[in-house]
Amino acid sequence: MPIAALTLADIRAAHDRIRDKIHRTPVLTSAWLDAEAGAQLYFKCENFQKVGAFKARGAANAVFSLTDAEAAAGVATHSSGNHAAALARAARLRGIPAYIVMPTNAPRVKQEAVRGYGGRIIFCEPTLAAREAACAQVLTETGASLVHPYNDYRVMAGQGTAAVEFMEAVPDLDIIMVPVGGGGLVSGTAVAAKGLRPGLRVVAAEPAQADDAYRSFTDGRLRPVGAGVTIADGLRTSLGALNFPIIREHVDAIVTVSEEAIVAAMRRIWSVLKIIVEPSCAVPYAAILEGRLPVAGRRVGLILTGGNVDLDSLPWMHP
Amino acid sequence: MPIAALTLADIRAAHDRIRDKIHRTPVLTSAWLDAEAGAQLYFKCENFQKVGAFKARGAANAVFSLTDAEAAAGVATHSSGNHAAALARAARLRGIPAYIVMPTNAPRVKQEAVRGYGGRIIFCEPTLAAREAACAQVLTETGASLVHPYNDYRVMAGQGTAAVEFMEAVPDLDIIMVPVGGGGLVSGTAVAAKGLRPGLRVVAAEPAQADDAYRSFTDGRLRPVGAGVTIADGLRTSLGALNFPIIREHVDAIVTVSEEAIVAAMRRIWSVLKIIVEPSCAVPYAAILEGRLPVAGRRVGLILTGGNVDLDSLPWMHP
Numbered sequence: 001m002p003i004a005a006l007t008l009a010d011i012r013a014a015h016d017r018i019r020d021k022i023h024r025t026p027v028l029t030s031a032w033l034d035a036e037a038g039a040q041l042y043f044k045c046e047n048f049q050k051v052g053a054f055k056a057r058g059a060a061n062a063v064f065s066l067t068d069a070e071a072a073a074g075v076a077t078h079s080s081g082n083h084a085a086a087l088a089r090a091a092r093l094r095g096i097p098a099y100i101v102m103p104t105n106a107p108r109v110k111q112e113a114v115r116g117y118g119g120r121i122i123f124c125e126p127t128l129a130a131r132e133a134a135c136a137q138v139l140t141e142t143g144a145s146l147v148h149p150y151n152d153y154r155v156m157a158g159q160g161t162a163a164v165e166f167m168e169a170v171p172d173l174d175i176i177m178v179p180v181g182g183g184g185l186v187s188g189t190a191v192a193a194k195g196l197r198p199g200l201r202v203v204a205a206e207p208a209q210a211d212d213a214y215r216s217f218t219d220g221r222l223r224p225v226g227a228g229v230t231i232a233d234g235l236r237t238s239l240g241a242l243n244f245p246i247i248r249e250h251v252d253a254i255v256t257v258s259e260e261a262i263v264a265a266m267r268r269i270w271s272v273l274k275i276i277v278e279p280s281c282a283v284p285y286a287a288i289l290e291g292r293l294p295v296a297g298r299r300v301g302l303i304l305t306g307g308n309v310d311l312d313s314l315p316w317m318h319p
Numbered sequence: 320m321p322i323a324a325l326t327l328a329d330i331r332a333a334h335d336r337i338r339d340k341i342h343r344t345p346v347l348t349s350a351w352l353d354a355e356a357g358a359q360l361y362f363k364c365e366n367f368q369k370v371g372a373f374k375a376r377g378a379a380n381a382v383f384s385l386t387d388a389e390a391a392a393g394v395a396t397h398s399s400g401n402h403a404a405a406l407a408r409a410a411r412l413r414g415i416p417a418y419i420v421m422p423t424n425a426p427r428v429k430q431e432a433v434r435g436y437g438g439r440i441i442f443c444e445p446t447l448a449a450r451e452a453a454c455a456q457v458l459t460e461t462g463a464s465l466v467h468p469y470n471d472y473r474v475m476a477g478q479g480t481a482a483v484e485f486m487e488a489v490p491d492l493d494i495i496m497v498p499v500g501g502g503g504l505v506s507g508t509a510v511a512a513k514g515l516r517p518g519l520r521v522v523a524a525e526p527a528q529a530d531d532a533y534r535s536f537t538d539g540r541l542r543p544v545g546a547g548v549t550i551a552d553g554l555r556t557s558l559g560a561l562n563f564p565i566i567r568e569h570v571d572a573i574v575t576v577s578e579e580a581i582v583a584a585m586r587r588i589w590s591v592l593k594i595i596v597e598p599s600c601a602v603p604y605a606a607i608l609e610g611r612l613p614v615a616g617r618r619v620g621l622i623l624t625g626g627n628v629d630l631d632s633l634p635w636m637h638p
Contacts, residue, residue: 047593048592274367274594274626275593275594276589276595277593307593311635316630316631
C-alpha cells in the first residue's frame with residue numbers, strides 16, 4: 001500500500017528497514033577544493049554505495065516494504081541504469097525475480113550490472129512511452145509489483161536516508177545539493193533536510209540541456225520535456241508527478257549547468273578526491289565551479305550520487 | 320639526529336608527531352572482490368592521504384623531527400614523484416624551503432603537485448647517479464637537510480603509521496600486503512605489524528620488471544639494478560641499504576607480478592571500488608589476481624599507496 005505522502009517519519013522507517021542492506025557511505029573533504037570554492041565542501045560518497053549509486057537505498061526500501069504475497073510475483077521497473085541494478089540487487093536479497101525494462105542505448109556497464117545481480121532484462125526503444133508500454137506488458141504477464149525509479153513514495157523515502165546520514169555526519173550544513181532527474185533523490189533529501197533542520201537550504205542542480213525541473217519549478221507547473229541530450233545520462237528523464245509537489249514545497253532553488261562544467265567538475269573530482277564519479281554525479285559541483293550558486297563562506301554538502309562509468313569512454317578523451 | 324634502528328616505539332612517536340598533519344584514511348571492502356578472491360580483502364586508502372599518497376606520512380615525520388636550527392636551512396630530496404610533493408607540503412607546513420631534485424621524465428601531474436606546494440624543482444637526468452649528484456650539490460649550496468625518500472629511519476617510521484591505523488581498524492588481519500620500491504613503506508609496515516601482532520604475515524609485491532627486492536631477498540644480499548621498465552613508476556628504484564636489513568628480518572615473502580596484472584588490477588580497483596589508484600598502488604592486488612599468493616579464506620589487508628595519475632594517459636587507453 002503506498003504511503004499517502006512523504007514525511008520524515010517515512011524516511012526514518014525506511015532507514016531502519018534498509019540499514020543492514022546498504023553501506024553507510026563516508027563523507028570526504030578536500031582543502032584544495034575548499035580553497036578554490038571559498039567554502040567548506042562536504043561530499044557524501046554514494047558512489048561507494050551498493051551497486052555504485054544511492055539508488056540502492058530506494059530500491060531496497062521498496063522491495064522490503066512489500067508483503068510476502070506481493071513479493072512472490074517479483075518486481076519490475078523501467079530504468080536507464082542505476083535503479084535497474086539496484087532493484088535487481090534488492091530483489092535478489094529478498095529472493096524474488098526482478099524484471100527490468102531498459103532502453104537499448106543504456107550504457108553497457110549498467111546492463112552488465114543488472115545481469116550480474118540476476119535481473120531479467122527486457123529491451124525497449126529509448127523513449128519514455130516505449131519504456132512504459134514495455135513495462136505495462138511485463139506487469140500484466142507476471143503480476144510483478146512496479147517499483148518506479150522515482151515516482152514512488154517508497155523509493156523517495158529510501159533515497160532520503162542518504163541525507164539523514166549526511167546530516168548526522170555533518171550536523172551544521174548551510175546548504176545541501178543534489179542533482180535532479182526524475183526527482184526521487186531531491187524529494188527524499190528535501191523532506192529529510194527540512195524535517196531535521198528547517199533552516200537548511202536545499203538546492204537541486206540540473207544540466208541546462210535537460211532543464212525540465214528548472215522550468216517546472218520556475219513556472220509552478222509540471223513541464224515535462226523529451227529526453228535531454230546531456231552527458232549526465234542519469235538526469236535525462238523529466239520530473240515525476242508525485243515528486244513535483246514535494247519539490248515545490250521543500251526545495252529552495254534549482255540551478256542549471258553547462259555540459260562543459262559537468263565534464264570539468266567530474267574530472268576535478270577524480271583528480272583531487274581520487275574517486276570515480278559518473279557525469280550525473282558531478283552536476284552539483286559543476287554548479288559551484290560555474291558560479292551558479294553563491295557559496296562563499298558557507299558549509300555546503302553535496303551528495304555524490306554514483307560512480308558507474310565506462311572506463312573505456314571518458315568524456316575528456318572524446319571532446 | 321638519525322634514529323639508530325627502527326622500532327615500534329619510533330613509529331608510535333611518529334604517529335603522535337604527525338597525527339594532526341595527515342588524514343586517518345578509510346578502509347574499504349567489496350563483496351565482489353571478496354567473492355572473486357575467495358578471501359576477505361581490506362583496502363587502506365592512502366590514495367586519499369594528503370598529497371594523494373602515503374608519502375605524506377614519512378615526509379611530515381622527517382620535517383617535524385628536525386630541530387629549529389636544522390629546519391631553518393630547509394630540506395632537500397630527490398624523488399620520482401609522491402615523496403617530492405609530500406616533502407614540499409611538509410616543508411610548507413613548517414614554513415621552511417624544500418628543494419626537490421626530480422628526473423626530467425617525472426610525470427607532469429607530480430611536477431605540478433610539487434609546485435603547488437611551493438617546492439623548488441631542480442631537474443636532472445633520470446638516473447639514480449644523476450639524482451644523487453644534483454642533490455649533493457643542492458645540499459652543499461643551501462645547507463638543507465636531506466630527507467631521502469626511503470633510506471631514512473624518520474621516513475620509514477612515518478610510513479609505518481599507516482599500518483598502525485590499519486591494524487586498529489581491522490585488528491585480526493592474517494596478511495598485510497604493500498608494494499615495494501625503495502623499501503620505506505615495507506620497512507615501516509613490517510616493524511609495525513610484527514611489533515603489534517607477531518603472527519601477521521607481511522608480504523611485499525613488486526613488478527617482475529623491477530624485481531631487485533625479490534632478488535635481494537632471495538639471494539640474502541642487496542642486489543640493486545638499473546631503473547626498471549615498469550608502468551609502476553613509483554617502484555622503479557632499488558632497495559635502500561638501511562631498508563634491506565629490516566626487510567630481511569621482518570618480511571615473510573616478496574612476490575612479483577606481470578605488467579598485464581598491474582594494469583588489470585588497477586582497472587578492477589577503479590571499476591569496483593570507485594577509487595583512483597596509480598599503477599604502483601595496484602601491485603599487491605595484482606599479486607592476488609595473478610595467484611602469486613595463496614589467500615583463500617584469509618583476511619588480507621592491502622595498503623593502497625597512492626592515487627596520482629595523469630587522467631589523459633590511462634594504461635588501458637594505450638595498450
